[in-house]
Amino acid sequence: MMHQRFQGQGAIDDPVLAAAVEQFEHALDTLATVSGFARAGHLPRLFNATMRLLKLPGGVERVHGHAARFDSAGVFAGSDWDHPARLQPELSRGSLTGTPEAIAVESLSRLRLLAIAEGAHEHPEMDAAAARAFLERSLVHNLDLMLADHSEAARAAGSQREAVRKLLAFELDRLGGSRVIQALVGEADRILEQRPIDIAPVRHLLIQVERLLARDDLAECDAVERARYLVSACRGPTELSAGKIDEYVAAFQALSPEGREAELVTLGQTMNATGLVCPAHGAVLRHLAESGSERDLALAMGLDNVGTDSLDAFEDLSRALVFEAVWPETAQCIEGLSNLLDRGMLFFPPVPHALWRLTRLDPLPEVSEHLREEFGHDNPPSGRSLLLAGVISVLGLPLGVSQGNNPTCQSARAISLWAQCDPGFLLEMVTWAARDGEIDLHFEGDLIRSSELTEGLIEDFHTELDTVSLLLVPHLDKIYWEMGRRIAGRGEDGHRWINPEFHGWWVHRGFATTIDYATGAVIDFAGFIRRFHAAYHPYYNDGAELIYPQPAGIVATDPFGQFVGWHAIAIQRVALDPEGVMRVYFYNPNNEGRQDWGHGIVTSTRGKGEIPGESSLPFEHFCARLYVFHYNERDLGDPLAVSDDIVGSIADSVRESWAADKAWHEVVLS
């Protein structure tokens, strides 16, 4: 059988690719030849060959080379894809995350649309501009599919995700254009605003953006300018810092004093403005720690008044931290160090001692090896440097701790809360885990040691985490599990006892839940909501501030308001936002604060008075997803001061959503 090959796609050196191309071309040729009624039998072979090619380097391009033939070969005959004008970009997600067959046919369709957009193919239903618009909109809707995702669903989908990622990257490359860049940059900005510790997903996005920026045909606009700014923040915001890293310090030293100062100011300001740090920043900070002035250090870290005072008071320690932790490879921790100094963390009496100890601590060889392995760099710094860099980041950005894709919201929340309220204790635990390979906590008078436990929530530890979480979560998870085991049988939600012991004494012992533990029914919801107002709402609790952030449980729901699961968060504060709306500001350990919980309940992460890393909701919206909270009995206002209207409207909202199919029992006063 003749094999039609396209010009410019000559001999293939890679035998694996060559074999996959042969399979694809043979399947397509066969499909094009057979009668309409026999096509269905040949589609599986084409779809399998498509998936195989999409996964291989250079494979997407090979598939695309045949795109002009897909329509005439009958690939889409009899399916929705046969009518591209009827396809909706919003619905492409279902296919791209569906079965391999769905991914394959969607991929073939998209590559056909790309060919139409590029003028290489014509379709009576769709012109080039429409095809382009479809793909651009679809890309924006599916941006997250371009990021590494280790969620359970994504893991199950295995290499299919990789195929989709390659396909979308190819489309991005071919489409280019400022609108796509605008979407990508918007996404990067919305993540960065929350100041996460692990910024690998942002870097991945910006790598896509950087490729697009390299094109000549790009029209200048605000998004393109912003894109260049973010990419330069990653690569180096000045001409010198974007150059060769090995030559940077020498080049910096060769500058005039004014030039040096300007360079440092740019580095510090760019970091503060974006949350991104370039490798050269790490190199120059090391140099300054050795021989620079205090002022140089302050400029390079973009310190504010408190930060400058911290540096002045703890100059030796600050220099030692830079010297031990900061390398070009770990430069991102400068963002943490700058925040740590600005937040005055060093004035917490235990912190300087604990940090001094960590500058000298060599972790266990297996711990070091693990950290270096997970660091994802060809030539990682020592385990001690990585650990210290991680500790600095957590102390600087306590709201940037993430559970990643592990079911360990409890452990992530604990790390974040310790970093905020009890940093000395956190550093103790880091030391134990790194030096002794175990940590211990007490529960109801008994010592629980992680090294004596085997069970935990984690089945398959996903390691795209910050260093401290990487070190501590496996221990914390097992201890949390053990505490859960010990309270089994008490017939009540165990968090009543676990939370204060697991997180710390400052978690209030007062405990309220609206879920009946035995039956799962909603019980005394009105009383629950009144009490929450009386404990947390400044209008009902005599304006009592929340002194320590408090763990709380929310019901996670999907954008349709349907129950998804129970989730641990921490209430940080309750306050009026700039528009005078009373809001609950909270920490969400899944570290993607932008969530649509359905029925208009969409969490905000910016513009409503949030500190970076905080999520917020209007007080009533928060109530509509709350099911567990702790409170201080001494600081409780009058629950009956809350009007029936307020309680009733929240209850209605809950009954329409996560409690729709739950039994509902209110207390009836006789």
Place this chain on the structure above:
Amino acid sequence: MIQQNQLGAVQRPIRSKGVEKDPEKGYIALLGWSLNAIDAMERFDRRYVVVAPSWAAEYARDNDIPFLEWDFERFNERSLEIAETLKNEGVNVSIPLFEETVEWAGAINSVLMGNPRLHGQSILFRDKALMKRRAHLGGIRVGVFEEAHDKDDVLRFLRRVNQTLLKLDGDPNDPIHLKAFDKAGCLGHRVIRSPEEIDSIPETDFPLLMESHLDGWEFAVEAWVHDGEIKFLNISEYVTLGYSVFVPATPELESWREAITREVEKLIKAFDIKFGLIHPEYFVTSDGTMYFGEVAYRPPGFKVFELLERAYGFNAYQATALVFDPKSTKEEVDAFFPEPVKDAKGHAGCFGVFPRRRVVSELAFPEETANHPYFESHELYPLEKEVVAEREAYGTHWGLVYFFGDDAHTMRDLLRHQEDLDFYV
């Protein structure tokens, strides 16, 4: 307008599609419903009509497939009617697609071609006992065989065969094989090693054919015969009988090609075959002795035709139509076929899936199979509920898995490895 769908009348397509038909060439009737065969004829320059049961009529009409409704269930006095209808239609030859239509084709072709012996010949292909005798008479080496009418016959045969082999009491028996007279391939095939196993044979299986066990390498051949000559001979290698097959065979099996060709020529002579596609099975022992197993006058199972098209690029259904068509010329036939082995682009194989666990509830296609570069597709269906898998005798597989690749040994080992994997759990 399309003609009415009625028994005995050809239902013609409204519009013709596919390849332009050449009125100077033969008019072919396909006996049995096979989508791939119909598709092949659509794309071939011969006129054709599909003769199949009523359940296919609507599909044929919807897809413009020329169709004649016929029920092949019973062969009776009305059987001449279909032959007359086809003759009046101008059909030159009928081609059996399935074991059940082989005798019909013989009967029909004897009318169409005015050659009564074709019907007798087809009966030889349908009755395994007659077939073996005919081969034996033709000087072809076969195992020992007998017909059995009841369980006593089986017991006696098992004893006699092992007695002949001079087995002593306590020696393990050589097994015997039981096969239905008239079923294709492995259907109804049982292996009996001990008298106790005889009890498990259902009474409905009788009468049947018993054969002594032949040690050796079992393989199949597909040979296209025109004017009494082999025009193309394919050797299909079974990795494990009933599980997998691939084409072309390994160089080791292909090294017997000369000897195999001579055996097939003997067969053609013994059965007096002038044209058509034959599908014999043989055993070759380590010293090169060839034993005849059986021969079918129809396309092989396990989608070997589709494998051949994948490996060589020629369509084996079209090839079959070509050698059946009395109007084909020698030049046309010679030009159609490629050179065996040398012209193959690679090796195409398939594996028939049987559930390995007794109770299965879902399709779990093995990742390692899906990721193998040779894997091309599969036709396994997901399960909707828990199923208790019975495997009686050599049952019917649950679907095929297709592979294609460069290296024969990789293919062989890959197919064998599939036997160790669970496709349903």
